[in-house]
Amino acid sequence: MNDRYLEFTHSSFGKSLAAMIGLPTPPRLKRADGPWESQPLDGKAVLVGSSRGATLVGPLLSALSGAGATLRIVPEHSGLAPLKEAAAALRITVHGNPADGAGEPRNHAVVFDASGLSSPAQLRELYDFVQPVLRGIAANGRILLLSRAPESLQDVAAKTASTALRGFIRSLGKEVGKNGTTANLIEVPTGADEAIDPVLRFFLTPHSAYVTGQVLPLAAPQTRGVALPGSLEGKIALVTGAARGIGASIAETLAREGAKVIGMDHPSAEGGLGETMAKIGGVGLALDVTAPDAATRIASEVGKNFGGLDIVVHNAGITRDKMLRNMPAHFWDMVLNINLGAILKINEGLLKEGFRDGARVVCISSIGGIGGNAGQTNYGATKAGVIGYVDAMASTFARRGGAINAVAPGFIETAMTAAMPFGPREVGRRINSLSQGGLPQDIAEAVTFFASPAASAVNGRTLRVCGQNFFGQ
Ligand SMILES: NC(=O)c1ccc[n+]([C@@H]2O[C@H](COP(=O)([O-])OP(=O)(O)OC[C@H]3O[C@@H](n4cnc5c(N)ncnc54)[C@H](O)[C@@H]3O)[C@@H](O)[C@H]2O)c1
The missing domain is CATH 3.40.50.720 (NAD(P)-binding Rossmann-like Domain)
Structure with a gap:
């Protein structure tokens, strides 16, 4: 979504008006x-x-x-x-x-x-x-x-x-x-x-x-760091929630650096997924991250065509906001299962079969898991859980020459935030040191860096990509 205020203050009339008042x-x-x-x-x-x-x-x-x-x-x-x-x-x-x-x-x-x-x-x-x-x-x-x-x-x-x-x-x-x-x-x-x-x-x-x-x-690296240009050439990357928003941008940015991308999304988003994958020469996999056989389906799809996975980005996520006192159990379960449970289960399966040695995993957290938001006890719990999970799993991935990290976005201009009411949306995008919302590309750039062997000394960490949002500082 366009930040109309930013555009206005950069027009010649807006610039003079902003300076005047x-x-x-x-x-x-x-x-x-x-x-x-x-x-x-x-x-x-x-x-x-x-x-x-x-x-x-x-x-x-x-x-x-x-x-x-x-x-x-x-x-x-x-x-x-x-x-x-x-x-x-x-x-x-x-x-x-x-x-x-x-x-x-x-x-x-x-x-x-x-x-x-x-x-x-x-x-x-x-x-x-x-x-x-x-x-x-x-x-x-x-x-x-x-x-x-x-x-x-x-x-x-x-x-x-x-x-x-x-x-x-x-x-x-x-x-x-x-x-x-x-x-x-x-x-x-x-x-x-x-x-x-x-x-x-x-x-x-x-x-x-x-x-x-x-x-x-940083951590002492498992392997010597390499320069990012060309380091993703030929790598096989899976991105969940790749049909739109941040996931689509992550898929595009990984492909821009030479990775072959398998974009995964819920079967209900198959149309959008197909369009995103067509743009980058990627492969679509219509699959719910919470499907009980998700890990084996991924491993068999990837195994058949590409051998194994070098990169997995756990981006699929949802919100089902309600004050806890009014929150129905199915809101709780859905958010917990998609945003957190699925990451653990899929990684567990792929660690048995699917990951190549040196595999790098990036999970998407949120500043909502750091600062907390009223109405988001379910979402905040999952996004904080992700931070603990990457910390706990760092040594497991390091033993295989790889790494697992998280990126915590702040307010990002996507369909998710465009659906917010005007007041909270405007406040949400301004309360940071750069006075604006981020773009999906901002998250994608950090994810791509973490997914590459260039970030060999980063493991178990969560990086906020939020313009220094004033929540949770
Ligand atoms: N937009 C923001 O400001 C913001 C801020 C912090 C964190 N995040 C996180 O970033 C990630 C992406 O957010 P977004 O704004 O692009 O959201 P989005 O709603 O635009 O996209 C999410 C994607 O995940 C897919 N998805 C949902 N449930 C799924 C399931 N069960 N199986 C497979 N795919 C599924 C959706 O179909 C969709 O394509 C999420 O994890 C979100 O929590 C977003």
Whole structure:
């Protein structure tokens, strides 16, 4: 559904009116308009900084330079020593950050390696680096911090400082969203340093346009991370609920990156499913996710034609909203069975027969499972259950060289949200740091990243793709 307010405030009349009477103007987000590129930061300036004692500078500089970025530094910053040393050792050229208005392109991104923080007092290095350069970030820019996960640190002062970064990035996300800029934090355990390359590429490019204010902890990868372009070529992917909305967009985006998609949907949606699959050369499977033989039907369809599954996206989901006191048992059962029970049963079956080694699974949760909504006890329970489930199953998939993660959408412009009454719909789409609803493509981009071997260091995690929705923060 069109966001008419956003379109209006970007028309010439709307722009002047909004400026005259002080109406908020949601930014027009820059989204990816094609497949992943091998040098997605080509021609972009990225300002890099570090704290004293930073340990991720080498992989960070290699990744940014490999992605085509022009690297800039603030030569007078007190924490620069590790970065300069790494740049010299790797023979990577860094330039001084030009003064505002010097005619040079603005910084597309500001990236800070905070892995060396050993005490709260050292957080001043973060302030000294980020505060003066905020105004120089281009529209739709990126702010990214790298740290060591607090859970991996024993020292009290270091653990405190590392945890402080979470509050910093969540607050900053709420300040910089007005021009489409995002702010996120990646927590890197030792052993995963080399895996940051593809993760940086996701967070620093338009593929993550609606992801802000998030903390993503990485895990030590089972396999070496690979660049996303081409990594899904020849992979076999099953997407449930693929006839329309978010599922259709996930199917299209996986196909865009080279995967062969089997789109599954309820037999009542067979027409829409056929249309979506025809567009992407995919195969339709009309099957209810709650059918008792769903897993064996999937395994036999896939086995016959493709051998096995590399990717499964559990996207099918429904709402049946009612205050709990008025909720009939069949509303409860239906939502629990489709949104949660079916995921467990299908995976259980496919783990016996259907998944290939290295299979990657992505489940769709919701911020409704994090913040909760009146009238959605059933839905909220399922979407929170998904978060616990991916956490619990991470080691099972890791043992087979794969992973299982979840994406939690916020307010996304689909048939589901178009059916909401005007008032709640308008509130729902504005109460986030980017002042607008997301598009199905935003979820599809995150799912595609998680489904690819590029996200080899992400397992058991749930990433909110919600523009930093103010619910459940
Ligand atoms: N739209 C949002 O704002 C939003 C927000 C958070 C989470 N989500 C989640 O994203 C997912 C997709 O949502 P959407 O907005 O695209 O919804 P949608 O209603 O547009 O699409 C859901 C699809 O799932 C299919 N489906 C439903 N029951 C099925 C069953 N028993 N077997 C097979 N297929 C079945 C439907 O036929 C439909 O094609 C859902 O899991 C939803 O809970 C959506």
